[in-house]
Every structure is written in C-alpha cells, then in structure tokens.
Amino acid sequence: MSRPFLHQYTVAEAGPRRWLYVLHGIYGTGRNWASFARRLVAGRPEWGAVLVDLRLHGHSPSFEPPHTLAACVHDVLELSESLGRPVDAVLGHSFGGKAALMVAAAAAPSQTWVIDATPSRRSPGGGAARLLNVIRRHPGPFATRRHAVAAVEAEGFAAHVAHWLAANLVFVDAGYRWRLDPDAVEELLADYFRRDLWDVIETPAPPSEIHLVRAGQSDILSADDIGRFRAAAPSGRVHFHALAGGHWLHVDNPDGLRDLVAEHL
Incomplete structure (x- = not known):
C-alpha cells in the first residue's frame, strides 16, 4: 500500500x-x-x-x-x-x-x-495558478537549479518565491526537472477552488x-x-x-x- x-x-x-x-x-x-x-x-x-x-x-x-x-x-x-x-x-x-x-x-x-x-x-487564479503556468512554460531540463530560479524570476516572481519553488526540482537525465505533474496539480487546485x-x-x-x-x-x-x-x-x-x-x-x-x-x- x-x-x-x-x-x-x-x-x-x-x-x-x-x-x-x-x-x-x-x-x-x-x-x-x-x-x-x-x-x-x-x-x-x-x-x-x-x-x-x-x-x-x-x-x-x-x-x-x-x-x-x-x-x-x-x-x-x-x-x-x-x-x-x-x-x-x-x-x-x-x-x-x-x-x-x-x-x-x-x-x-x-x-x-x-x-x-x-x-x-473561489474562482481559480492567483499565485498558485500563475506558478503552474510557469512550470508548464519552463519544464526543463535546467543545467543548474539557478537556471530554474532565473526562469521563475523572469516571470515576475520574487527571488524568495523562486527559490522556494525550486525545492520541487529533481535531477533526471543530466538536468533538473520539476517533480510536479502540472496536469495532476491543476486537477487538485480545481477541486480546492470549488x-x-x-x-x-x-x-x-x-x-x-x-x-x-x-x-x-x-x-x-x-x-x-x-x-x-x-x-x-x-x-x-x-x-x-x-x-x-x-x-x-x-x-x-x-x-x-x-x-x-x-x-x-
């Protein structure tokens, strides 16, 4: 189990x-x-x-x-x-x-x-939805964690938010990718909002x-x-x-x- x-x-x-x-x-x-x-x-x-x-x-x-x-x-x-x-x-x-x-x-x-x-x-939206879009637009792989952080910051998020989100990175096939499945997380968020x-x-x-x-x-x-x-x-x-x-x-x-x-x- x-x-x-x-x-x-x-x-x-x-x-x-x-x-x-x-x-x-x-x-x-x-x-x-x-x-x-x-x-x-x-x-x-x-x-x-x-x-x-x-x-x-x-x-x-x-x-x-x-x-x-x-x-x-x-x-x-x-x-x-x-x-x-x-x-x-x-x-x-x-x-x-x-x-x-x-x-x-x-x-x-x-x-x-x-x-x-x-x-x-609540209506879907806010920072959680915006971050989900960032993950979709920048799936990786990233050469380093810093590259992922920079991608999040370039979308308008503060450095501390970008570093916090980077905790969701895993090293796969010689690069860093998001551990999060955006489609599954979107399903979870949709239920949360409704x-x-x-x-x-x-x-x-x-x-x-x-x-x-x-x-x-x-x-x-x-x-x-x-x-x-x-x-x-x-x-x-x-x-x-x-x-x-x-x-x-x-x-x-x-x-x-x-x-x-x-x-x-």
Missing part, C-alpha cells in the same frame, strides 16, 4: 501521547514546517508532530487519480492507520488548511488549526475545536470570511486569532505562531 512520505518530530523519551498532523500548502512539503514542529514539541513534549508530504508533493509516491482534497484526506487517514498514531490534532496552511478542515469533518480531532486559509469557494467548507466551521463536530489564524499582512481572507468566523465564535468551539506577518506565518512570525499553538494545544 502506498502512503504519503512523512517527517516525525518528538522529544519525550517515552514517546508522545498525542499526535499533531501538519499539512503544507500547494507546491510545499512537510519539511517546510520542520523548524516549527521541532520547536513546538520541544515546549510540549507530550505531543509529537507528523509532517506529511501531500499527494503530488515532496517525496510522496504517485497516487492514482482522481486528485482531490478528499483523496488527500484519505491518504492522511490511511497514513494515520498504518502508523497506529491517531490524528489527535491537525494543522493546515493555505491549501493544507482546507484539507485540514476535511480531516476534521472525517476524523473529529480534538483541534483543527487553519493557518491563513479561506474555507470559501470547495466550500463553511459547514465544518459553522457546525463543528463535537468535541473538536477549530482555530483560524489570520496573517495580518495577507489578503487571503476577505472581510466576509472574517465576519463569518467571528459570527461562529460564540459556539465556543471556533476561535479566531490574528498574528503579524505575511501568508507564510511559520517563516515571517515563527515565534508568535509557535507560542499561539503551544498555548492552546
């Missing part, structure tokens, strides 16, 4: 009693959250972290289509069962935020953390709590999104937080995000 690739972080000698599954954003990998996870479990040693490479990403094997959020959730739950480590809590960033909400609906973890992600249906998951937030399955963390310098969440989150808060199981920083909060404000999650976990 194929299962997603994972990174695990624990510090307790006897082993953690509870497990937090971390789901990265589109074009990311579990390792993007390694520093956050190490520091989190150092302060909360009763917890361990499982950092998952979602399907089509990182070192996860090829999975059969359809490539959907539901398929991602199935992969995570199959991984949990094969490890014998329940999803006691789940944290998802951006694309992974919607996946985390679907995990919450399926497995009712004690907590779900949604990091700068909207549950709303999903509306407000029902998970507005009627959370007990005893699960949902924590939304908004990045103060990000425009991912609309004013309507924020209003709906705050309206759901009186239920006592939905919590809205705001932190300074951009969309990649685990990079822009790692201390603030770690302290927030550690306090409530």
